[in-house]
């Protein structure tokens with residue numbers, strides 16, 4: 527049985543002001559993600575990617591249709607689903623260590639146990655020695671490492687990532703993508719990773735689902751057969767470039783349509 531399913535999902539937003547009316551963000555959206563699959567959701571800006579992820583996270587309910595994780599209807603956020611956003615979801619007033627310790631402490635895990643776990647996760651994300659720093663003293667990439675450690679320490683079986691590396695410069699993004707690949711090789715989780723970047727989707731995903739311009743639907747699904755473990759080297763292979771061309775052909779008409787849709791609204 528798939529770990530995550532969205533069945534015939536519709537999401538409508540009511541808007542006021544100059545563009546008052548109903549905006550359909552998702553319409554007839556179907557998706558099934560297998561246990562331990564790394565799924566990349568690829569689509570133009572405004573097509574409903576974040577909306578789809580928010581449904582799985584439990585931040586939002588569908589207008590129609592159903593969203594299930596592990597067979598259960600999603601009614602609210604829960605510790606089994608870790609979420610990582612573009613702006614690392616960290617508390618600026620807490621040290622790196624306190625940020626990473628936050629989840630387990632709230633859940634009542636013994637302080638000594640938490641301390642050892644924090645050390646281990648800081649090490650895994652390359653932040654050993656930065657425990658006493660404040661987030662403000664860190665670069666964007668380092669802050670995303672804290673955000674990752676904060677979520678991974680709860681060991682959620684499902685990881686939901688909404689363009690987590692979208693705000694980073696190109697070099698840092700590659701470093702973070704390779705870090706995520708290495709972490710995922712070690713403890714395979716079911717991942718939904720949102721991006722509008724074809725190369726990022728190909729480098730990371732087992733499978734890529736391309737979304738149409740708004741209202742968002744699934745346009746096509748592409749299995750990524752590139753061998754694992756992967757690193758950035760794979761992006762220069764013939765196979766990678768052939769897949770990139772295919773994805774570009776699927777995505778570019780949607781990006782053009784998305785542009786027109788935005789201009790009309």
Ligand SMILES: Nc1ncnc2c1ncn2[C@@H]1O[C@H](COP(=O)(O)OP(=O)(O)O)[C@@H](O)[C@H]1O
Pocket residue numbers: 539540541549550551569570571572573574575576577578740
């Ligand atoms: N809370 C909201 N109220 C009204 N419209 C929204 C809301 N959230 C998203 N939208 C609209 O729904 C569409 C899809 O948004 P979103 O899921 O954020 O797209 P993406 O993440 O693919 O860029 C966009 O047109 C956006 O403006």
Ligand SMILES: [Mg+2]
Pocket residue numbers: 575576577688
């Ligand atoms: Mg988004």
